[in-house]
Amino acid sequence: MANGLLDYLSSFGATPPEYMGSLLGEEAVDKLRGRAATTGIANAVLGYLAAPKNQNLGLGRIIGQSLQAGMTGAQGVYDTAAQDYMAQQKIADLQRKQAQQAQMQQAAQQAAQQAAMQQAPQMPQQGQPQPVIPPQGA
Numbered sequence: 001m002a003n004g005l006l007d008y009l010s011s012f013g014a015t016p017p018e019y020m021g022s023l024l025g026e027e028a029v030d031k032l033r034g035r036a037a038t039t040g041i042a043n044a045v046l047g048y049l050a051a052p053k054n055q056n057l058g059l060g061r062i063i064g065q066s067l068q069a070g071m072t073g074a075q076g077v078y079d080t081a082a083q084d085y086m087a088q089q090k091i092a093d094l095q096r097k098q099a100q101q102a103q104m105q106q107a108a109q110q111a112a113q114q115a116a117m118q119q120a121p122q123m124p125q126q127g128q129p130q131p132v133i134p135p136q137g138a
Contacts, residue, residue, distance in 0.1 A: 008029075014036055014040060014074030014075040014078070015081070016029050016032060016042075016078050017037075017078065018032065019033070020078065020081070021059060021080070023085055024081065024085065028081075031082065032077055032078060032081055035077050036074040036075075036077040036078060037074065038096055039073045039074055039076065039077050040070040040073050040074030041070060042070075042073065043069045043070045043074070043118030044066045044067055044070025044073075045066070045070075046069065047065055047066040047067075047068070047069030047070065048062065048066035051065055051066065053125070076100075079084050
């Protein structure tokens with residue numbers, strides 16, 4: 001019964017965007033629905049408790065403001081999840097770029113080392129006569 005009520009309240013004005021399921025997966029969206037319902041109910045109760053009762057606002061207006069606070073809180077869960085996903089994607093993209101830069105630097109260093117080795121004088125192989133350099137001053 002309570003779960004059916006939470007499902008009803010969470011879908012009342014605050015539903016996950018259609019793309020959320022493909023981004024996060026259905027299991028994560030189900031968890032978000034539960035969190036949105038809990039947050040929405042908590043915000044509605046807090047909105048009701050915070051509403052001034054001595055200003056002759058009327059019960060309808062107080063309940064309306066409370067429901068609005070609840071729906072805003074429930075939708076905030078989905079907005080935050082989308083922002084978190086975007087931040088994770090940006091971080092992953094930066095990490096990929098850093099890894100590519102490191103690979104390129106390593107490849108450039110290896111190429112420079114190979115070029116230096118090719119330009120270095122060749123050591124004579126064993127069995128070949130070595131040139132004799134006369135000593136200076138003789």
